[in-house]
Amino acid sequence: MEQFLLVLLYIFSAITLIQVVYYGLIFGKFSFLKPQxxxxxxxxxxxxxxxxxxxxxxKKFIPLLADQNYSNFEIILIDDASRDETLEVFEEFEKKYANVKLVKVENNEAFWGNKKFALTLGIKAATKEYLLFIDADCYPNSREWISEMTSHFTLHKTIVLGYGAYEKEPGFLNKIIRFETLLTATQYFSWARLGKPYMGVGRNLAYKKEEFFNANGFVHHMKIRSGDDDLFINETATKEKTAIAYNEESFTYSKAKTTFGSWFMQKRRHASTAKHYKSFDKTQLGLFYVSQFLFLVLPIILLLFQFEWIIVLALIFFRYLISWMSLGFSAGKLKEKDVMYWYPIIEIILIFTQLNVFFRNIFSKPVTWK
Structure with a gap:
């Protein structure tokens, strides 16, 4: 038994090292950046x-887009065969604002329910050189949103990854969702800084129009109904092309899910898309989550047998010191400091939720788009 526990201690030490590398060296590429x-x-x-x-x-958010403090922009409103009054509202906006263009999408049997088809029609209708994406249930954090996001384009930087935040609301679920959003953004910002960009969020994403046509649009993953944002970035983004925007004025906001069930389904959709990432990206994400899980499980076994408990506690303390510092600085940049007070508890919940999502997605497919 002692030999077995010694092996577990070695494994736990290696897992701790992996976690420290992720939080300290990789995520630190974003966390410890100076103000932008x-x-x-x-x-x-x-x-x-x-x-x-x-x-x-x-009705609430399009006027905020029209009120942006930016001179040369248009708004492409795409109605994807809505069954409510969305189209009628869009038609009123088209009459009211000179820079609004409406794209009406009817159900197509080959592409029914596929957001990528609707987006493709909207992008083709766009007349400007740069495309800036925001979801219909989101709003910009400031009148300088367009200016802030586009300020990071250069001759070579043709893709800009932004932060899509969730509003702060009462309740613990809201803190869980915002912490996960913080962690996800820390990951994709950090890997972009390391020259390995792998995803972005459609709630706040920009790229040069030619990037879309050079990649033949969404053709390589059109049959996958989700992933108009992260799969496109995973396919096209490179170190040379990609910039990040993390000033507060560049944020977008939306309301978070209010029930665990709806949030869980959202996580299932995201997870089902991630399996189509490039091999390196799937490997690094998988290694991070597996090491998170093992970091939680292995010390429990070792402490139950009181095996080298001082070493085990020292490793736990060291890992949490590094991770709390790294995510704390990241939370400061992304205005999510309050969630860090609950960090260890939320992390445990997310680890087991992720495990549940993994097994549920093996046996059934999540619903996508509306």
Missing amino acids: ASTPKHLSVSVIVCAKNEEENV
Whole structure:
């Protein structure tokens, strides 16, 4: 038994090292960055909004887009065969604002329910050189959103990854969702800084229009209904092309899910898309989550047998010191500091939720789009 426990201690030490490398060296590439400077550009921008049954949200949020403090932009409103009054609301906006263009999408048997088909039509209708994406249930954090996001384009940087945050609401579920969003953003910002960008979020994403056509749009993953944002970035983004935007004025916000069931289904959709990432990206994400799980399980076994408990506690303390510092600095940048007070508890919940998602997705497919 002692020999077995010694092996477990060695494994736990290795797992701790892996976690420290992730949090300290990899995530630290973003966490410990200095505040971001931005130089406004005067680019021509098409803001793309794809909506399906979002009548109430678009009534509130499209005027905020139209009120952006930016001179050369248009808003492409895509109605994806909505069954409510979304189309009628869009038609009113088209009459009201000179820079709004409406794209009406009817159900197509070959692409029914596929957001990528609707987005493709909207992108083709766009007349500007740069595309800036936001979801219909999201709104920009400031009137400088377009200016901030596009300020990071250069001659070579043709893709900009932004932060899509969730509103702070009462309740523990809201903290879980915002912590996960913080962790996800820390991951994709950090890997982009390391020259291995692997995803972005459609709630806040920009790229040059030619990137879309150079990649033949979504053709390589059109049959996968999700992934218009992360699969496209996973396919096209490179170290040379990709920049990140993390100034507060560049954030977008939306309401988080209010029930565990709806949030769980959202996580299942995201997980089902990630399995189509490039091999390296799937490996590094898998290694991170497996090491998280083992870091939680192995010390429990070792402490139950009181085997080298001082070493075990020292390793636990060291890992949490590094991870708390790294995520704490990241939370400061992304204005999510309050979730860090609950960090260890939320992390445990997320680890087991992720495990549940993994096994559920093996046996059934999650619902996608609306």
